[in-house]
Amino acid sequence: VEIAGSDTSDRAAAQQAADRISLLRQELASGELASILTLTPEQQQRFDEWSSAKLAVLAEQFDVDTTASQKRVSWGMRIASTLGGVAICAAVVLFFQRYWGYLETWAQVTTLLITPLLMLSGAEFMSRRERTRYFTGLLALVALASFVMNLAALGSIFNIVSTERALLAWGAFAVVLAYRYGLRLMLALGLLLLISYAAAAFTAQLGYHWLEFWDRPEHFLLLGILSFALPSYLKHPEHSNFPPVYRLTGALTFFMAVLSLAEWGKPSYLPWETLSIERLYEFVGLTFSGTAIWLGITRNWNGIVNTGAAFFTLFLFTRLYHWWWIWMPKYLFFAVVGTLGIALVLAFKQLRLKMVGRGSKVTE
Amino acid sequence: MKNTSLAAGVAIILIANAFALVHAARNRTGNPEAEMTLTNRELVLYSTAISDKDEDSGVTLNLRWTTAEDYYPPIPGTAVPPLFNQQKLSQMGFDCSVSPASDKAVRFYQRQRGRPVFIALEYDGQAWRDLFEAYRRAAEQRAAAGVKEDPDFWRQKSHLVVIDADRDATALRNRYPNRSSVVIVPGTVRIFLAQQNPAQIDGRIEQIPSAIHVPRPFSDGFRNWNLEKKKQGDAGYSVRVRFGSALEPWVAAVQFGR
Numbered sequence: 001v002e003i004a005g006s007d008t009s010d011r012a013a014a015q016q017a018a019d020r021i022s023l024l025r026q027e028l029a030s031g032e033l034a035s036i037l038t039l040t041p042e043q044q045q046r047f048d049e050w051s052s053a054k055l056a057v058l059a060e061q062f063d064v065d066t067t068a069s070q071k072r073v074s075w076g077m078r079i080a081s082t083l084g085g086v087a088i089c090a091a092v093v094l095f096f097q098r099y100w101g102y103l104e105t106w107a108q109v110t111t112l113l114i115t116p117l118l119m120l121s122g123a124e125f126m127s128r129r130e131r132t133r134y135f136t137g138l139l140a141l142v143a144l145a146s147f148v149m150n151l152a153a154l155g156s157i158f159n160i161v162s163t164e165r166a167l168l169a170w171g172a173f174a175v176v177l178a179y180r181y182g183l184r185l186m187l188a189l190g191l192l193l194l195i196s197y198a199a200a201a202f203t204a205q206l207g208y209h210w211l212e213f214w215d216r217p218e219h220f221l222l223l224g225i226l227s228f229a230l231p232s233y234l235k236h237p238e239h240s241n242f243p244p245v246y247r248l249t250g251a252l253t254f255f256m257a258v259l260s261l262a263e264w265g266k267p268s269y270l271p272w273e274t275l276s277i278e279r280l281y282e283f284v285g286l287t288f289s290g291t292a293i294w295l296g297i298t299r300n301w302n303g304i305v306n307t308g309a310a311f312f313t314l315f316l317f318t319r320l321y322h323w324w325w326i327w328m329p330k331y332l333f334f335a336v337v338g339t340l341g342i343a344l345v346l347a348f349k350q351l352r353l354k355m356v357g358r359g360s361k362v363t364e
Numbered sequence: 365m366k367n368t369s370l371a372a373g374v375a376i377i378l379i380a381n382a383f384a385l386v387h388a389a390r391n392r393t394g395n396p397e398a399e400m401t402l403t404n405r406e407l408v409l410y411s412t413a414i415s416d417k418d419e420d421s422g423v424t425l426n427l428r429w430t431t432a433e434d435y436y437p438p439i440p441g442t443a444v445p446p447l448f449n450q451q452k453l454s455q456m457g458f459d460c461s462v463s464p465a466s467d468k469a470v471r472f473y474q475r476q477r478g479r480p481v482f483i484a485l486e487y488d489g490q491a492w493r494d495l496f497e498a499y500r501r502a503a504e505q506r507a508a509a510g511v512k513e514d515p516d517f518w519r520q521k522s523h524l525v526v527i528d529a530d531r532d533a534t535a536l537r538n539r540y541p542n543r544s545s546v547v548i549v550p551g552t553v554r555i556f557l558a559q560q561n562p563a564q565i566d567g568r569i570e571q572i573p574s575a576i577h578v579p580r581p582f583s584d585g586f587r588n589w590n591l592e593k594k595k596q597g598d599a600g601y602s603v604r605v606r607f608g609s610a611l612e613p614w615v616a617a618v619q620f621g622r
Contacts, residue, residue, distance in 0.1 A: 094419060101421030105579050109385070116377050124370060151380055156422070156577050158388035159612045161550050169380040173373060180369040203477075207457050209552045209571075212477040266474065274471070 011131065011182060012241035014062040021051050021058075022066060063131035077134050082185065085138040089145035096149060108157055112150040119143035120177075127181050140177045140186055147173055164200035164210040167193050182238075184245045191249045195223045217257040218269050224254030248303045251292060255311040258285040263318065285315040297351060305351075313344060391608035397537075398547040398607040399616070400487050402427075404600050406522045407576065409586060423583035425603065425615075427549075427574040428522040429485050432495060447526060448553065448567030456481050456531050456567075458555045464563040478552040478570045482533040482611070483526055486546050491525040526569060529553060533611065547607050549573070576605065582618045589620045 027033045028047065039047065055066045065071040092115065100108050123139035130136060151166045174190030177183060199219040204210040213219065228250030231243030258281050261268055265277030272280075292308030295301070317337060324333050407425040431447060454460045457479050462472040486492070496518070503513050524547075530536040533548050540546040551572040558566040578586060589601060604617035 097420045097422070099421055101423055101580075101583055103580070113377070113381050117374065120370075120373055120377070147377060147380075150377070151384065154381065154384045154388075156424075156575065157579070158384070158391070159573070159576055159614060160384060160387060160391075161573050161610070161612060165383075166380075169376055173376045176369050176373045176376065180373065207479060208477040209480045215477050266471075 010238055010240050011062045014058050015064045018058045018064040018066055021054055025051050081134040081138045085141035088142050093149050112153050116143050116146035116150050119146050136181045137183050140181055140183055144174050167197035171197055187245045188249050191227055198223055215267050217260045220253050220257035224250045244303050251307045282319055391610040391612045396606040398543045400544055401602050401604050403602050406524045407603050423578040423586045425576045429524040430522050431526045450565050453555050453567050460565055464565050469557050473555055473557040476555050478554040481529045481531055481553050482536050482548050483551040484528040484536050484540050484546050484548050485524045486527045488523040489545050491527045492523045549611055576613050578615050582615055585618055
């Protein structure tokens with residue numbers, strides 16, 4: 001059987017292709033499918049040869065997981081590399097902090113400049129030697145942490161008054177690393193940094209101190225929507241798993257801002273009574289989280305369905321808490337909440353049933 | 365094209381560092397905007413910062429400043445005028461259009477955020493003497509009423525007193541041209557409604573960047589000084605501090621002992 005090289009340049013797309021082939025092999029091997037789809041021995045042999053060779057090519061080109069055990073190990077490696085990366089970030093920062101006081105200023109500056117460059121070189125070196133990106137991701141995370149330490153420590157050494165522009169530099173660096181090495185965690189960090197920068201720059205533009213950017217959650221509503229909508233305009237032929245990161249980061253930013261305003265409406269721009277603002281945002285939260293579930297189902301965006309469901313439940317329960325907690329006996333309150341929980345599970349079950357049979361690709 | 369993103373990553377690191385270093389160099393080029401010698405009352409060293417077991421080997425001094433409002437019980441009859449009245453706060457960009465007596469005033473002023481301004485700090489000048497005199501009179505009254513005073517309370521107080529604030533650093537400098545006794549620093553001011561009878565609009569300083577890094581060889585001196593202090597008691601120190609064109613400080617000299 002002649003097997004051409006894979007038609008995709010994207011590891012995520014290659015993994016999806018490998019998953020589909022593995023699933024088809026399993027189903028064909030099951031007695032039930034064999035009873036309705038009978039392959040001649042020759043066809044069976046050709047399919048086995050083709051699928052084995054195709055999986056081998058995908059594994060060769062992209063180091064994808066071709067078995068369930070491999071996938072489980074990969075998840076473990078992913079978690080270990082992320083935790084390891086975080087621990088090494090802490091080690092690098094604490095090591096510098098422990099000894100920087102004994103260095104001359106020129107040596108401090110040189111060390112601070114060289115560290116992120118070295119870590120970036122390490123990430124680049126590893127990316128050329130591995131396709132799974134575990135060590136690359138780990139080193140890229142350390143490179144970002146080193147760059148954060150770099151600018152923060154330079155600010156301390158020269159007593160520079162802090163500005164929001166550092167957020168722009170860190171965010172841009174994280175996004176560049178994400179696109180270079182196909183790292184989703186790095187993309188999420190970069191987007192959060194850029195969202196923070198945009199809110200801080202807008203706050204400074206209004207004549208306020210930039211660090212007050214947390215104070216107006218409405219900035220984050222718009223920026224969350226922007227991040228959510230971006231993949232509709234920004235196509236990702238080489239990173240097919242990036243659009244869900246934009247959408248999830250946007251949705252989480254948006255819903256966290258709405259939740260904060262629903263609980264504490266004082267910081268809102270709206271010139272109304274605090275209670276009216278909180279009620280409005282509770283309504284917005286329930287409506288938009290419901291819309292997110294619907295949108296997620298129609299577009300097959302699993303991550304958005306889950307995020308919408310989580311926030312819908314959160315908004316509903318906080319509303320119930322405000323309504324009933326004071327006057328209702330506690331046992332009754334929890335009984336009502338429990339009943340509503342069961343009702344929600346039934347509702348989600350119905351939604352899940354509607355999703356069964358949809359043939360289109362499900363994304364995160 | 366293959367390595368464009370790698371080059372972009374390297375460029376971001378280099379450009380960000382270049383910006384910071386050029387900014388620092390420009391701040392320190394030319395005549396200092398202000399220069400003064402402060403003591404351990406105004407520049408406080410945290411003892412943990414120079415312990416051998418401490419995780420942070422850097423030595424940092426913290427600028428400590430004072431205003432008449434810092435004292436409790438309040439100092440009566442102080443000659444220092446209130447820092448922030450309605451007119452001053454309006455000049456700083458705060459919206460003071462709602463009367464303090466209005467029902468909407470509390471929420472209106474609570475919703476306003478801190479604004480970046482420039483703050484004038486006078487060292488060991490008339491403002492300090494006025495504060496000290498007012499405190500002395502109040503202390504005498506309290507002593508007559510049988511209230512015991514902490515004798516070290518006043519001795520440890522910073523002589524750096526906030527005397528004015530403005531959105532424009534140049535205008536502030538023109539009002540206080542003495543560069544060896546008045547320093548101008550960036551800071552943040554927040555408006556609030558003082559809940560007294562009658563209610564009135566007031567402002568408070570929320571933040572002045574106060575950490576001053578001590579480079580080598582001065583930091584070594586602080587480590588030795590800390591060891592000596594443990595053996596012989598607090599001998600004090602004085603630090604020559606310069607503030608550059610960006611109003612950012614640096615340590616120019618350190619002398620240990622009173």
